[in-house]
Amino acid sequence: GENVEQHPSTLSVQEGDSAVIKCTYSDSASNYFPWYKQELGKRPQLIIDIRSNVGEKKDQRIAVTLNKTAKHFSLHITETQPEDSAVYFCAASTPTGTASKLTFGTGTRLQVTL
Amino acid sequence: NAGVTQTPKFQVLKTGQSMTLQCAQDMNHNSMYWYRQDPGMGLRLIYYSASEGTTDKGEVPNGYNVSRLNKREFSLRLESAAPSQTSVYFCASGGRALGGNIQYFGAGTRLSVL
Numbered sequence: 001g002e003n004v005e006q007h008p009s010t011l012s013v014q015e016g017d018s019a020v021i022k023c024t025y026s027d028s029a030s031n032y033f034p035w036y037k038q039e040l041g042k043r044p045q046l047i048i049d050i051r052s053n054v055g056e057k058k059d060q061r062i063a064v065t066l067n068k069t070a071k072h073f074s075l076h077i078t079e080t081q082p083e084d085s086a087v088y089f090c091a092a093s094t095p096t097g098t099a100s101k102l103t104f105g106t107g108t109r110l111q112v113t114l
Numbered sequence: 115n116a117g118v119t120q121t122p123k124f125q126v127l128k129t130g131q132s133m134t135l136q137c138a139q140d141m142n143h144n145s146m147y148w149y150r151q152d153p154g155m156g157l158r159l160i161y162y163s164a165s166e167g168t169t170d171k172g173e174v175p176n177g178y179n180v181s182r183l184n185k186r187e188f189s190l191r192l193e194s195a196a197p198s199q200t201s202v203y204f205c206a207s208g209g210r211a212l213g214g215n216i217q218y219f220g221a222g223t224r225l226s227v228l
Contacts, residue, residue, distance in 0.1 A: 001173070009154075034216065043204065043219040044157065089156060093215055099145045099164030100208065100215035101172065104156040 002027040002094050006105025013080050014113055021108045023090035024072040032093035032100065033066060033073050038107075039086045047088075048075070080112045116140055120205050120220035127195045127227045135190040135223050137205030145208035145215060146188035147172075148180060150201040151222075157204065163188055195227045 031052040036044035159172030163182040
């Protein structure tokens with residue numbers, strides 16, 4: 001089955017700096033890669049996603065890049081703010097008949113310090 | 115429009131007790147999912163349902179059963195709870211977008227098994 005590895009497990013940046021989180025996946029059939037943000041005690045919420053035929057996608061201060069050949073994708077957050085502090089999860093979606101299964105990375109705890 | 119609703123929010127069980135976690139969605143999604151989240155291990159898929167009347171095992175199905183009661187509802191049952199099942203459980207429903215399957219999460223059930 002699919003295996004998703006995520007690094008780093010913790011990341012501390014100063015407010016205004018950029019943060020980068022990297023993930024690799026193993027199954028070449030995976031075709032959709034969402035990123036979720038989870039604040040303490042809350043549910044995971046989708047912040048950005050990318051499909052396998054796109055190399056990069058940007059939404060304001062966040063961007064995601066995908067390298068299908070190398071099977072890795074990354075989340076970039078620019079001009080970080082204290083409210084960006086949370087745990088971020090990458091995931092890879094593998095088609096399974098009429099449904100798709102998400103395999104998650106183990107998460108990155110991002111702390112933005114003043 | 116409530117999205118994905120889970121009950122209960124918190125539960126404490128003794129070893130060997132049984133319980134059912136309830137999940138309902140009002141987004142008319144075909145796919146529904148149950149995950150467990152443990153510290154440092156991300157979200158792991160327990161069971162999923164591609165459509166009403168179908169269920170399939172995920173990564174960690176042992177000790178659990180599920181029922182897709184109708185299109186809206188997907189329940190998770192622990193027949194004989196064990197301390198290893200202490201976790202936060204999330205239900206999600208999936209809607210097609212971008213060629214993938216965006217999953218929307220419920221608020222979670224925090225379960226402790228003593």
